[in-house]
Amino acid sequence: MNLTEYVKSVSEEDFGKPFRHTAVWNSRLRSTGGRFFPKDGHLDFNHKLYQEFGIEVFRKIVRHELCHYHLYYENKGYRHSDLDFKHLLKKVGGLRYAPQSQQERVTFHHYLCQNCRQVYQRKRRVDTRKYFCGKCRGKLIEKNQS
Structure with missing residues (x-):
């Protein structure tokens, strides 16, 4: 069964309404x-x-x-913030947010100032020879994650 056929069957079974358009895979989607x-x-x-x-x-x-x-074609509130959307989503048991993929999880690097003990959290690594504490200009050291 292809994707459009699967979506049509879910629409009929869970909503009792037809899906009349197409469904496609999009390899560029990351967080949604x-x-x-x-x-x-x-x-x-x-x-x-x-x-x-x-x-x-x-x-x-x-x-x-x-x-x-379905809410869009019924001229009801179809956006995430609309009550119509929230009620229908709860009624059919859909997910409010997409689960976070293992590949998309961000790891953080933690740095500690040797002088004032200020802690910094960064997504990218910091060159501790080049950068210093923004509070007291002290030397940064990378903290080990445990």
Whole structure:
């Protein structure tokens, strides 16, 4: 079964309404499970999340996007902040947020000032020979993560 057929079956089973557009995999999606495009009605989905978390979690992502889809075509509040969206999402059991992929988790580097003990957390490594404490201009040392 292809993706569009799967989304059509989820729409019929969980919403009792037809899905009349197309669903496609989008390899560029990183932090989101899927996207709804009101302009032409198609849905994009993150294939990496499907591979990593399986069909049960992916079905909840599909439900989330179908909430946007059906509410939009019913002229109801289809955005995340709208009550119509929140109620329908809860009713069908969709995910509010996409699960965080193992590949997308950020590791932090922790640095400590030797003088004032100020702690810094950075996504990128800092050259401790070049940079210093912004508070007291003391020497930074990298803390070991345990």
